[in-house]
Amino acid sequence: MRYDRGSSLIESLTALAIFAIGSACHAVWIGQSMATHARASRLVAATTIALSLEARMRVNREGALAGHYESEARSLSCAAGCDWREIAAADLWLFHKAIDRHLGAGASSRVACGPASECTISIAWLGRPVIDWSFRL
Known part of the structure; x- marks a missing residue:
């Protein structure tokens, strides 16, 4: 006489393998989502900071054109x-x-103004460019 109560070892191991594969895929998805969120946050912060400095440079046009x-x-x-x-030095300090504050110790930046009133604000994080903001004064 054979009893069919519960599940066999093969069924249990199959269910455990399917659960493990699903959990691993979920962990990879969560990791990628967090990395994408961090990149987007850095981009938003860098854009906001660059726009703020651009506005300050437009107000202090003489300081920007003088370099x-x-x-x-x-x-x-x-x-x-x-x-x-002095206004330019204070603006750079705030920048x-x-x-x-928003990007951390891995961030670096550069501000340059060239001929024809063309300026660029570059912000990088861990050596990778986050934003290269170009504008004309």
Whole structure:
């Protein structure tokens, strides 16, 4: 007499193998989703930071055309008034501070203005370009 209660070892191992494959696929999907989310977050942050600096450069056009957005960044209080060179240094300091806060230590940046009032703001993360923002003053 044969009893058909429960499941056999083969059925149990088959179900376990199917569950393991499904779990592994789910883990890969979650990892890829998190990596895509991180890239998108870096892109949004870099775009926002670049737009902010572009607006500051448009306000301080003389400082941008003179090349002072390519030089030293430092914190200043312009409550008593600053010239365009000091405003450029303060804007660059705020730019670098925003990059450090939102993108972290792996981020690097470069600001360059060339002939015909053409400027570029480049932001990279771990050596890979995130954004190259070009605009005309």
